[in-house]
Amino acid sequence: xxxxxxxxxxxxxxxxxxxxxxxxxxxxxxxxxxxxxxxxxxxxxxxxxxxxxxxxxxxxxxxxxxxxxxxxxxxxxxxxxxxxxxxxxxxxxxxxxxxxxxxxxxxxxxxxxxxxxxxxxxxxxxxxxxxxxxxxxxxxxxxxxxxxxxxxxxxxxxxxxxxxxxxxxxxxxxxxxxxxxxxxxxxxxxxxxxxxxxxxxxxxxxxxxxxxxxxxxxxxxxxxxxxxxxxxxxxxxxxxxxxxxxxxxxxxxxxxxxxxxxxxxxxxxxxxxxxxxxxxxxxxx
Amino acid sequence: xxxxxxxxxxxxxxxxxxxxxxxxxxxxxxxxxxxxxxxxxxxxxxxxxxxxxxxxxxxxxxxxxxxxxxxxxxxxxxxxxxxxxxxxxxxxxxxxxxxxxxxxxxxxxxxxxxxxxxxxxxxxxxxxxxxxxxxxxxxxxxxxxxxxxxxxxxxxxxxxxxxxxxxxxxxxxxxxxxxxxxxxxxxxxxxxxxxxxxxxxxxxxxxxxxxxxxxxxxxxxxxxxxxxxxxxxxxxxxxxxxxxxxxxxxxxx
Numbered sequence: 001x002x003x004x005x006x007x008x009x010x011x012x013x014x015x016x017x018x019x020x021x022x023x024x025x026x027x028x029x030x031x032x033x034x035x036x037x038x039x040x041x042x043x044x045x046x047x048x049x050x051x052x053x054x055x056x057x058x059x060x061x062x063x064x065x066x067x068x069x070x071x072x073x074x075x076x077x078x079x080x081x082x083x084x085x086x087x088x089x090x091x092x093x094x095x096x097x098x099x100x101x102x103x104x105x106x107x108x109x110x111x112x113x114x115x116x117x118x119x120x121x122x123x124x125x126x127x128x129x130x131x132x133x134x135x136x137x138x139x140x141x142x143x144x145x146x147x148x149x150x151x152x153x154x155x156x157x158x159x160x161x162x163x164x165x166x167x168x169x170x171x172x173x174x175x176x177x178x179x180x181x182x183x184x185x186x187x188x189x190x191x192x193x194x195x196x197x198x199x200x201x202x203x204x205x206x207x208x209x210x211x212x213x214x215x216x217x218x219x220x221x222x223x224x225x226x227x228x229x230x231x232x233x234x235x236x237x238x239x240x241x242x243x244x245x246x247x248x249x250x251x252x253x254x255x256x257x258x259x260x261x262x263x264x265x266x267x268x269x270x271x272x273x274x275x276x277x278x279x280x281x282x283x284x285x
Numbered sequence: 286x287x288x289x290x291x292x293x294x295x296x297x298x299x300x301x302x303x304x305x306x307x308x309x310x311x312x313x314x315x316x317x318x319x320x321x322x323x324x325x326x327x328x329x330x331x332x333x334x335x336x337x338x339x340x341x342x343x344x345x346x347x348x349x350x351x352x353x354x355x356x357x358x359x360x361x362x363x364x365x366x367x368x369x370x371x372x373x374x375x376x377x378x379x380x381x382x383x384x385x386x387x388x389x390x391x392x393x394x395x396x397x398x399x400x401x402x403x404x405x406x407x408x409x410x411x412x413x414x415x416x417x418x419x420x421x422x423x424x425x426x427x428x429x430x431x432x433x434x435x436x437x438x439x440x441x442x443x444x445x446x447x448x449x450x451x452x453x454x455x456x457x458x459x460x461x462x463x464x465x466x467x468x469x470x471x472x473x474x475x476x477x478x479x480x481x482x483x484x485x486x487x488x489x490x491x492x493x494x495x496x497x498x499x500x501x502x503x504x505x506x507x508x509x510x511x512x513x514x515x516x517x518x519x520x521x522x523x524x525x526x527x528x529x530x531x532x533x534x535x536x537x538x
Contacts, residue, residue, distance in 0.1 A: 034374060154393045161384040164376050168436070171337050171363045172388040173355070219375045219420035 004244065010131055014250075017133040018240055020141040021197040021206070022232030024148050028190040029211035029232075030225045031183060035163040038208055043082060043097035044184065045191045045203040047104025048075040052125050052195075053111030060115065067125065068140065072192045078104055079188035083181045128199030128251030130240060137196055144193045148186055159183060160221060197236065198251040209258040210235065216269045235261060287315040290444050290474050291336055296345035298331055305331050309345070309499045313444070317474040318466070320489035322482050324516050327496035329478045330366075333446050336476075337361055350443060359388045362437030362473075364447040367429070372422030378432050379417040382408055385439030400439075407438035411465060427458035431465065438469075445475045463488040 004011045032041050048071045055070020082100050086093045112119065124132065152159065162169045162176050169176045187207075194203045214227035239254030246253075291313040298306040306328045313319060323329050334340040335347050338354030349357025362385070383396055383404040390400060408414040411431040421429060430450055437445060447466075454462050466475055467488065479485045486492055486505065493501035500511035 034371075036371075157384070157387065157390070157396060158392065160376065160380065161387055164374055164381065164384070165365070165370060167365050168363065168384065169387070170339060171358075171365065172385075172440075173338070173358050174387060215373075215375060219377065221375050221380075224375050 010133075011244075013133045013135065013138060014130045014240055015237065016138055017130055017141060017197055018236035019233055020138070020145055021194050022210070022236050023229050024141075024145050024190045024193050025206050025210055025232045026214075026227075026229030027148060027152055027225050028186050029207045030214070030221065030228050031159065031163060032187065032207050033211040033215060034221070034224075035183070037183075037187070038204065039094060040082060040086075040097050040184070041187050041191075041207050042204045043101040043104075044075060044079050044187055045194075045200055045207075046101045047078040047082075048188075048191050048195065049109075049125070049200050050074050050078070050104035050107035050111075052200075053108030057111040057115045068137070068192065068195065071195060072189075074104075075188040075192055076185055079184040080181055083177075083184045087177060124199070125195060126199050126201050127249060128195075128197055128202060128254075130197050130250045133196050141193050144189045148189055151182065151186060155179065155182065198254055202251050202255050205255040205258065206232065206236075209255070209262050213258075213262045213265045216265050231258070231261065287317075289314050290317075290350060292346075292348045293335070294346045294348075296335065296342045296347060298328070298335065298340060299343040304497060306335075306342075306495075306499075307497050311493070311499060311501065313474050313476065315474060316470060317476075318470040318488070318490040319474070319476045320485040320492045321476055321478045321495060322480065322485060322492065323495035325480070327515065329495055330448060332495060332499075333363070333448055333476070333478060336444070336446060337363055359440065360443040362440055362442030362445045364430075364433050364437050364445070364450055366448040367433060367453055374421065376421055377417070378408070378413065378419050378421060378424070379404060381421050381432055382417075382435045382439050385436040388440055403441060404435075404439045407435040408432075410438060410469075411435045425458070426453040426455060427462060430454050430462060434465070434469075443473055445469060445473050446478075447475065448478045449480065450477065451479060451481060 005015060032038055051071035051074025052067040053070070054074055055065055055067035058065045058070060059067070078100060082097060085091075085096050085100070089096060112122070123129075158169075158174060158179050161172075161174065162179050166176050166180075169179075190207065191200075191203055194206060198206050210231040211224065211228045213231050214224045218224050218227055235258035236254050239257040240250055242248065242257060243250040243253035289312050291311070293309050293311040296306060296309040297304065309332070321329055321332065331340055335342060336349065336354060338347075338358045347354050350360055354361075379401075383400055385407065386396060386400040386403060390396060405414060405417070408417055411434050413428065413431050413435060416424060416428065416432075421432065424432065430453055434445075434447075434450075450462070451459055466477065469475060470490075477485060477489060482492075490505060491501075491503060492505050492507055493499055494507055494511055494515040496515040498514075500507060500515055
């Protein structure tokens with residue numbers, strides 16, 4: 001792969017895309033895991049398919065429109081929509097998410113069907129195609145990362161407070177609902193950033209597995225983010241290399257590799273705890 | 286008469302046409318240690334939320350140190366009920382306590398040195414400063430509760446509200462926790478919500494009973510009629526611990 005990396009621009013782009021994706025995933029995935037937003041993140045990522053479809057359809061009328069821009073706008077709106085809906089309706093949270101998840105995908109299928117001409121290659125969006133990432137995609141990924149990092153730095157103490165104890169935050173007079181919606185928007189941006197890398201269906205894995213792995217090794221949120229970024233980079237680049245050498249689908253290889261590392265980390269943590277507890281006191285749980 | 290910290294004047298709260306609180310009059314003064322008891326769903330938490338400005342009265346007026354509750358909120362330290370917090374959350378004791386400063390910090394800024402000092406001081410006053418770097422879930426229930434009191438104190442409140450603080454504290458630790466509150470009441474009035482009438486009545490100075498209406502005589506005594514009206518069934522008081530009187534012989538005037 002080193003050889004390919006030196007010679008082929010598409011390999012270099014894939015390499016950079018992997019690192020950019022891992023950074024966003026490590027930061028936002030940490031919030032997704034500690035604030036238990038896995039299901040809503042799944043909803044947001046699947047609903048983004050609606051934006052892909054609308055983007056395809058509108059591209060015939062609007063010159064700057066692309067499926068990814070369509071996904072960016074649509075995903076932000078659906079994230080805010082889901083957050084607001086959960087708050088205002090009497091439906092339970094998982095029902096609302098389940099409905100919007102399916103509706104988003106259905107919208108995508110309808111609009112792609114309405115677009116005249118060739119049916120585009122959908123598997124790239126559904127399952128990822130990191131090897132086809134363009135320079136323009138990289139620039140957008142870089143900008144999205146910059147936005148995510150800036151907002152997280154500015155609102156770090158507020159995000160930590162509402163993640164740990166939303167009720168107390170409300171009692172302090174924090175705008176907890178608005179902060180939650182901002183967090184959902186950051187998830188939406190991360191989703192858009194990840195579509196090319198692992199695909200809509202596998203995004204949720206990259207948002208949860210590296211962060212869940214990191215959580216087993218630290219009790220500090222900032223360290224968890226950094227560790228999660230490290231795991232993310234390792235699995236994305238490792239998965240890319242494996243898929244290249246073994247000629248496998250890149251997105252799926254990345255996910256399976258991260259799951260394998262998570263499993264190893266879980267076993268290691270168990271073993272360490274057992275040892276620790278045996279030393280400390282035999283009666284401890 | 287000691288300074289009035291909280292005043293509720295003919296306050297009503299209604300949700301969707303149901304009356305939750307009816308014509309509440311209550312004043313809490315400097316050095317008060319008030320136990321608030323009553324059946325579940327009787328409006329105890331709603332009363333606390335009124336003082337925090339999280340619920341608006343349908344009628345009547347709430348003032349905290351002469352201000353409306355939204356403004357007065359920064360003077361109120363709140364220890365919420367904590368049955369559902371994630372013990373595995375990656376946060377240490379200091380990080381939990383300093384969130385109590387959020388009502389005094391500006392958005393888009395990190396905590397200042399003054400915030401860190403206030404948080405450390407709050408931890409010292411509950412004797413938990415030595416644990417400041419521990420992950421919150423590694424502490425016992427009683428220690429966690431002290432940390433949540435410190436979080437409320439970090440905002441330098443002029444009133445302390447505790448919602449069922451004993452539910453996560455082991456029985457042997459409860460006396461110690463009440464002693465902590467005993468010390469804190471020198472600094473600010475305390476309102477303690479609890480369902481455990483007999484334990485509360487040992488420590489608090491005044492008791493009020495709430496079930497939609499408030500039964501309160503600015504004292505530690507409630508009449509059997511009060512309790513019956515509030516709980517809608519005769520209640521037998523079993524006093525334990527130090528001898529004390531909750532029910533006073535009552536003559537109708």
